[in-house]
Amino acid sequence: MITKREFIFWTITWVILTLLFSSSIESIVVSFYFVTILMPIVMATSIFFNRFLVPRFLLQNQRVKFIIYFAYMLIVSVYLELLVMVLAFVILADYQIENLGKIAGDIYLLTVILYLVVLIEGLILSIQKLREKAKEIDEMQSRLDIQGLTELSIRSNRKQVLLPLDEILYIESMGDYVEIHSTKGSYITKEKISSLSDRLPNSFVRIHRSFIVNKGHVFRFNKEEIEIADRSIPIGRKYKKSAMDALGKNVIV
Structure with missing residues (x-):
């Protein structure tokens, strides 16, 4: 053509x-x-x-x-x-x-x-x-x-915030804004989750249209959901294969 x-x-x-x-x-x-x-x-x-x-x-x-x-x-x-x-x-x-x-x-x-x-x-x-x-x-x-980054820079509450990547648990899209959950609290930014995904290294995995997780903090997972901290997060059908490849072949029930 x-x-x-x-x-x-x-x-x-x-x-x-x-x-x-x-x-x-x-x-x-x-x-x-x-x-x-x-x-x-x-x-x-x-x-x-x-x-x-x-x-x-x-x-x-x-x-x-x-x-x-x-x-x-x-x-x-x-x-x-x-x-x-x-x-x-x-x-x-x-x-x-x-x-x-x-x-x-x-x-x-x-x-x-x-x-x-x-x-x-x-x-x-x-x-x-x-x-x-x-x-x-x-x-x-x-x-x-990106793979060499140790911090994520975001705009939150009209201030520029630097979040250490190893402290971030998961990122959740809430429609008009995104909430970043870390070991030291939560931060809200108006940046789109797809834009954040492009700025994160391979240690972060998109498992759902509304969720990105830090592999280092994943406690347990199967083909349907993962457990991270005290939260169970569903794995979207569209992201199931890539999530399983990124998290590992041995599925834990």
């Missing part, structure tokens, strides 16, 4: 090629039809090169296979371009080659334009992958930083 980014890229390419060919064909309508016939070849070549050849062979250091398949692709794409020129010559140019203009009637220029589009899309894909990789690294670093 085509993504939004790909749709925008190919739409812009379509428009640019139409304007480019219209400068020599001298008819925007004929240029549009010519590009419409040409675009499937451009798109198929680009997709084959950037999503198959490069990742499967070039990036895997299989250069010989890459060169062989690239040569095949080049031959096929040029052959298909010739077919497009013949169709355009018959259908659009009324058997008058000069009606196609200098660009559309030149197979070498068509090939250069085709592979220029292929390289541009490849560059865009490379930039996108680099950004995704950088985002993954940032998220990983963020998680590592």
